[in-house]
Amino acid sequence: MKKYRIVLSEREIPQAWYNIQPDLPAPLPPPIHPGTGKPIGPQDLAPIFPMELIKQEVSQERWIEIPDEVLRIYKLWRPTPLHRAYSLEKELKTPARIYYKNESVSPAGSHKPNTAVAQAYYNKKEGVRRLVTETGAGQWGSALAFATCLFEMECTVYMVKVSYQQKPYRKSLMRTWKAVVHPSPSNLTNAGRKILEIDPDCPGSLGLAISEAVEDAATHDDAKYALGSVLNHVLLHQTVVGLELKKQLELAGEKPDIIIGCVGGGSNFAGLVFPFVADKLKGQTIELIGAEPASCPTLTRGPYRYDFGDVAKMTPLLKMYTLGHSFIPPAIHAGGLRYHGDAPLLCLLVNKGVIGARAYFQNEVFEAAVTFARTEGILPAPETAHAIKCAIDEARKCRSSGEEKCIVIGFSGHGFFDLGAYEAYLDDKLEDFAYPQHMIEEALKEVPVIEG
Amino acid sequence: MKKYRIVLSEREIPQAWYNIQPDLPAPLPPPIHPGTGKPIGPQDLAPIFPMELIKQEVSQERWIEIPDEVLRIYKLWRPTPLHRAYSLEKELKTPARIYYKNESVSPAGSHKPNTAVAQAYYNKKEGVRRLVTETGAGQWGSALAFATCLFEMECTVYMVKVSYQQKPYRKSLMRTWKAVVHPSPSNLTNAGRKILEIDPDCPGSLGLAISEAVEDAATHDDAKYALGSVLNHVLLHQTVVGLELKKQLELAGEKPDIIIGCVGGGSNFAGLVFPFVADKLKGQTIELIGAEPASCPTLTRGPYRYDFGDVAKMTPLLKMYTLGHSFIPPAIHAGGLRYHGDAPLLCLLVNKGVIGARAYFQNEVFEAAVTFARTEGILPAPETAHAIKCAIDEARKCRSSGEEKCIVIGFSGHGFFDLGAYEAYLDDKLEDFAYPQHMIEEALKEVPVIEG
Numbered sequence: 001m002k003k004y005r006i007v008l009s010e011r012e013i014p015q016a017w018y019n020i021q022p023d024l025p026a027p028l029p030p031p032i033h034p035g036t037g038k039p040i041g042p043q044d045l046a047p048i049f050p051m052e053l054i055k056q057e058v059s060q061e062r063w064i065e066i067p068d069e070v071l072r073i074y075k076l077w078r079p080t081p082l083h084r085a086y087s088l089e090k091e092l093k094t095p096a097r098i099y100y101k102n103e104s105v106s107p108a109g110s111h112k113p114n115t116a117v118a119q120a121y122y123n124k125k126e127g128v129r130r131l132v133t134e135t136g137a138g139q140w141g142s143a144l145a146f147a148t149c150l151f152e153m154e155c156t157v158y159m160v161k162v163s164y165q166q167k168p169y170r171k172s173l174m175r176t177w178k179a180v181v182h183p184s185p186s187n188l189t190n191a192g193r194k195i196l197e198i199d200p201d202c203p204g205s206l207g208l209a210i211s212e213a214v215e216d217a218a219t220h221d222d223a224k225y226a227l228g229s230v231l232n233h234v235l236l237h238q239t240v241v242g243l244e245l246k247k248q249l250e251l252a253g254e255k256p257d258i259i260i261g262c263v264g265g266g267s268n269f270a271g272l273v274f275p276f277v278a279d280k281l282k283g284q285t286i287e288l289i290g291a292e293p294a295s296c297p298t299l300t301r302g303p304y305r306y307d308f309g310d311v312a313k314m315t316p317l318l319k320m321y322t323l324g325h326s327f328i329p330p331a332i333h334a335g336g337l338r339y340h341g342d343a344p345l346l347c348l349l350v351n352k353g354v355i356g357a358r359a360y361f362q363n364e365v366f367e368a369a370v371t372f373a374r375t376e377g378i379l380p381a382p383e384t385a386h387a388i389k390c391a392i393d394e395a396r397k398c399r400s401s402g403e404e405k406c407i408v409i410g411f412s413g414h415g416f417f418d419l420g421a422y423e424a425y426l427d428d429k430l431e432d433f434a435y436p437q438h439m440i441e442e443a444l445k446e447v448p449v450i451e452g
Numbered sequence: 453m454k455k456y457r458i459v460l461s462e463r464e465i466p467q468a469w470y471n472i473q474p475d476l477p478a479p480l481p482p483p484i485h486p487g488t489g490k491p492i493g494p495q496d497l498a499p500i501f502p503m504e505l506i507k508q509e510v511s512q513e514r515w516i517e518i519p520d521e522v523l524r525i526y527k528l529w530r531p532t533p534l535h536r537a538y539s540l541e542k543e544l545k546t547p548a549r550i551y552y553k554n555e556s557v558s559p560a561g562s563h564k565p566n567t568a569v570a571q572a573y574y575n576k577k578e579g580v581r582r583l584v585t586e587t588g589a590g591q592w593g594s595a596l597a598f599a600t601c602l603f604e605m606e607c608t609v610y611m612v613k614v615s616y617q618q619k620p621y622r623k624s625l626m627r628t629w630k631a632v633v634h635p636s637p638s639n640l641t642n643a644g645r646k647i648l649e650i651d652p653d654c655p656g657s658l659g660l661a662i663s664e665a666v667e668d669a670a671t672h673d674d675a676k677y678a679l680g681s682v683l684n685h686v687l688l689h690q691t692v693v694g695l696e697l698k699k700q701l702e703l704a705g706e707k708p709d710i711i712i713g714c715v716g717g718g719s720n721f722a723g724l725v726f727p728f729v730a731d732k733l734k735g736q737t738i739e740l741i742g743a744e745p746a747s748c749p750t751l752t753r754g755p756y757r758y759d760f761g762d763v764a765k766m767t768p769l770l771k772m773y774t775l776g777h778s779f780i781p782p783a784i785h786a787g788g789l790r791y792h793g794d795a796p797l798l799c800l801l802v803n804k805g806v807i808g809a810r811a812y813f814q815n816e817v818f819e820a821a822v823t824f825a826r827t828e829g830i831l832p833a834p835e836t837a838h839a840i841k842c843a844i845d846e847a848r849k850c851r852s853s854g855e856e857k858c859i860v861i862g863f864s865g866h867g868f869f870d871l872g873a874y875e876a877y878l879d880d881k882l883e884d885f886a887y888p889q890h891m892i893e894e895a896l897k898e899v900p901v902i903e904g
Binding site: 002003004007072073074083086087105106109113146169171175177178370374376377378379416418419423426 | 872
């Protein structure tokens with residue numbers, strides 16, 4: 001009998017996160033303090049992160065136990081299903097077997113709660129009363145609001161003003177989960193006031209919202225800051241996805257040939273594929289592909305060097321593929337993928353050739369999204385659709401070559417909050433943005449030159 | 453170890469729907485032809501429904517096999533999980549054990565695809581190329597668009613114009629699933645044109661959209677009409693919900709004391725509780741409660757008599773609790789519950805005292821919704837929140853009495869498309885509507901007097 005969904009029981013939920021750090025093929029370049037040029041230490045991060053997360057950031061333990069209180073909340077939606085995409089296969093007339101790991105079933109609609117719940121827990125445990133963050137499209141802000149609400153903490157979200165106005169439903173969702181949402185720039189921080197003085201109508205940016213959130217957390221004793229991607233501990237928490245996937249593929253009797261996820265800051269993709277990296281390093285043949293927008297082609301066109309994580313240069317310097325911290329990607333609908341850099345752990349593996357990357361234009365991505373929705377019936381987020389586009393391309397290659405590959409898609413989130421973008425695509429009103437090389441080079445001129 | 457979700461495997465999905473007709477405590481009064489005053493026969497329904505559904509409408513077989521092609525699509529999201537609401541219980545400090553059966557995980561976000569998929573299948577099998585329907589808030593239209601898309605059929609949806617304008621995302625979702633969506637009144641039908649001549653700015657109504665959809669189907673050979681609730685075959689298809697629930701409660705070692713669902717046309721609630729009705733008739737103590745809006749109090753305040761199913765008096769007369777076919781409920785946000793009548797099967801059981809009903813105001817319903825979202829983390833649709841409100845009341849009673857009852861909520865859909873209503877509630881801008889008795893009596897004057 002055909003199996004459509006591979007579902008694990010509650011007992012099979014992973015009991016520990018997988019920390020890739022001891023298994024890396026080369027040492028991870030440390031974050032650098034921009035003032036001293038020296039690696040930063042735990043004390044530098046203590047004002048904005050709780051100690052347990054700082055420890056996870058640098059841990060060399062391969063397995064880190066998931067606390068019971070976190071597991072309890074994971075069980076609201078985890079383990080998530082692995083679906084076999086029979087209808088998509090049929091549509092593509094491919095001999096490939098396509099699967100998708102469905103993280104859209106979380107209450108916030110994406111993979112983001114996997115780390116939001118963990119971060120809220122460790123902060124709460126260390127006496128933090130309030131978490132502060134920024135959000136662009138709203139996925140991360142929603143996830144953190146959800147998590148803090150369940151732990152009875154407060155949550156402050158600085159939401160890029162243009163998103164705040166264009167996506168009022170995301171704001172309402174955060175408010176329903178008790179978060180206080182401010183359009184950024186706000187007059188609540190120095191960073192915000194400074195901008196508003198110059199330009200009262202400033203639409204905001206993610207970089208600016210980060211500056212406001214960090215300032216808020218750093219200047220209030222009972223508050224800490226939370227980040228939804230890029231950092232090691234965030235990627236660590238997302239490995240529940242790949243660990244479940246591994247079990248599910250075994251149950252299905254499959255060995256994956258290709259695993260594909262979309263990449264913004266890299267946490268969704270890393271969580272999906274890191275548990276397979278050790279196998280690959282031991283010689284197993286498996287392709288791991290990150291799919292990113294052609295309008296923000298970090299992994300495919302950026303150099304691998306130290307850069308700031310934010311526009312305002314408040315973060316440590318991280319070694320990563322970067323388009324320059326001053327790079328402003330065009331306003332594509334996959335807002336979650338508009339980040340100038342990428343997670344250092346992921347970048348190291350791309351640099352060592354363990355992980356590959358591809359970039360796609362907006363219209364071909366939405367074409368793939370609609371094909372998926374019309375065959376599999378589930379509506380993907382625009383971010384997720386990048387991975388689907390890549391999988392469709394690979395499945396079509398199999399059609400030509402006759403190869404019966406096993407292809408796995410990381411289905412990171414649903415598109416119920418992105419229907420305006422679908423409408424624009426259906427009405428043939430979506431633009432394709434590619435970034436001209438000279439503009440990337442321009443932005444890279446502002447990146448500090450640091451050896452490492 | 454605490455069990456948070458009771459999840460069934462694909463193998464445990466029901467293989468047959470449960471038809472309650474042979475188990476009814478009294479014969480079901482037949483639908484009456486308004487012209488002849490006689491019971492209608494299959495030939496009267498043949499222009500708008502396929503024969504297999506007409507047969508199901510009157511079948512006396514207790515079990516009706518679910519076709520493989522329908523099961524194949526059900527497996528995209530079925531079996532759905534049964535959750536234990538530990539956090540809600542804790543918040544309410546109740547000794548009651550609260551469960552919720554989660555139908556919001558379907559690709560369209562509600563229970564509606566359970567029948568949409570079945571209806572699309574039988575129509576396709578009998579050579580129908582296109583299905584036509586109406587939709588108010590958009591849940592049913594989305595579900596039918598989803599189902600027809602997967603069966604590679606066409607779908608035409610007449611969407612109440614005011615919803616079409618206020619809920620553009622629902623329209624975009626239907627378009628993504630290839631449906632053609634017309635704001636109703638449209639100039640595509642006589643019914644629509646007639647209204648537009650008198651009032652070009654008419655905002656439309658569900659009754660009028662039904663008239664347009666039925667006319668479209670009846671006047672095109674390759675098209676049929678599909679209804680999302682009320683009729684026997686629709687309730688039949690929804691019994692997969694209650695059948696799964698029964699298995700899941702057994703696995704949890706529970707005997708339910710109270711099962712609660714929201715009631716609009718009655719299909720969600722019937723699907724949830726019908727598999728438990730036979731047990732109740734055999735003497736098992738179990739309370740089955742339908743929760744409806746105080747602004748449209750069909751079961752709690754309407755008389756039990758024959759009435760039309762639609763405003764335009766195009767349908768057969770059905771024996772049901774009714775507020776009168778000309779009754780226009782206030783524009784509450786639980787659009788799916790704004791129906792003047794209820795499913796005849798359900799009404800018979802209410803009339804015989806097997807099933808009970810309660811009515812709630814809008815603000816108390818949203819208060820319950822927010823309590824649920826803030827404890828269990830999942831955002832309910834406003835319709836679903838009626839059942840949650842009732843469950844919270846019952847759980848509070850247990851707190852007073854010390855009774856350790858097992859209470860089950862039918863979680864019929866998520867609220868991602870209803871965040872405007874949540875925002876209004878959070879901003880204290882929601883109105884409570886109750887319907888004055890004299891206005892109900894006024895509407896009932898138009899109901900034809902028929903014995904039976």
